[in-house]
Amino acid sequence: MAATKKVMKKMKKTLAKLQVYETLADELAPVCHFNHEEIKSILHAYDALASQSKMDRLHFREVLHSCFEMIDDLMLDLTFRAFDRNSDGIVDAKEFLCALSSMMRGDEDEMVEFCYYVYDMNGDGSLAREELYQCLKGSFLAGYGLEPDEIEDAERDIVELALKKLDVNRDGQITFEDFKAAVKTDPLLIQACGPCLISPKCMARFLFTITEDYRAYTSEMLNNAVTGKKHGSKRGSSSSSSTSGSRGASTAGLSP
Numbered sequence: 123m124a125a126t127k128k129v130m131k132k133m134k135k136t137l138a139k140l141q142v143y144e145t146l147a148d149e150l151a152p153v154c155h156f157n158h159e160e161i162k163s164i165l166h167a168y169d170a171l172a173s174q175s176k177m178d179r180l181h182f183r184e185v186l187h188s189c190f191e192m193i194d195d196l197m198l199d200l201t202f203r204a205f206d207r208n209s210d211g212i213v214d215a216k217e218f219l220c221a222l223s224s225m226m227r228g229d230e231d232e233m234v235e236f237c238y239y240v241y242d243m244n245g246d247g248s249l250a251r252e253e254l255y256q257c258l259k260g261s262f263l264a265g266y267g268l269e270p271d272e273i274e275d276a277e278r279d280i281v282e283l284a285l286k287k288l289d290v291n292r293d294g295q296i297t298f299e300d301f302k303a304a305v306k307t308d309p310l311l312i313q314a315c316g317p318c319l320i321s322p323k324c325m326a327r328f329l330f331t332i333t334e335d336y337r338a339y340t341s342e343m344l345n346n347a348v349t350g351k352k353h354g355s356k357r358g359s360s361s362s363s364s365t366s367g368s369r370g371a372s373t374a375g376l377s378p
């Protein structure tokens with residue numbers, strides 16, 4: 123009996139969670155590039171990733187590193203800033219989902235905007251030479267056996283080269299319009315100031331994994347429902363909340 127109670131308690135908790143995902147998916151599907159099921163999978167993945175600790179800067183870095191193989195220290199910090207749009211030091215579920223939507227599914231304009239936001243370190247809407255230098259510093263040449271001053275010279279050269287390519291109107295500042303125009307001419311320039319997008323391989327792996335995890339989660343809920351019924355009282359109480367029950371069942375319908 124105690125086991126049944128435990129199963130029912132777990133089921134209730136799962137159903138409540140599924141309902142939250144469902145509501146958020148309704149809200150976010152029209153404003154992001156993921157479909158309903160993908161949103162629920164991502165929200166579930168977020169919960170799993172943030173279950174041990176809140177997604178602060180350090181935890182976020184670990185997540186991006188392990189899920190998307192992003193390793194550039196500065197880019198990880200700058201990307202955190204681009205995710206944490208309300209600047210409260212935590213990437214919440216909505217921020218996580220919306221930023222992933224731009225990074226993974228955004229059209230060219232959206233991706234350009236995302237990268238520009240990452241590179242614009244002081245957030246003044248312009249990329250200055252110094253910001254380019256900070257972004258590009260250390261991203262090349264490590265381990266090439268060059269002396270420190272040679273590395274610095276090479277980095278300055280790279281910055282000048284990037285400025286030449288990106289500063290379309292030659293005023294020493296890269297505006298968003300400059301950046302956009304440069305990327306239109308050469309799409310590879312989108313990550314000219316550092317790797318801040320997710321590779322297609324990591325994208326595919328992430329989406330596959332979270333979809334499988336979400337399916338397993340909803341199947342477990344169904345199994346618990348069956349177990350709960352089996353062990354349930356003779357009154358046949360399908361107990362817990364009937365409304366959330368029907369919601370859960372429809373959600374679980376995504377299982378193959």
Ligand SMILES: [Ca+2]
Nearest residue numbers: 206208210212
């Ligand atoms: Ca935030």
Ligand SMILES: [Ca+2]
Nearest residue numbers: 242246248249
């Ligand atoms: Ca700036």
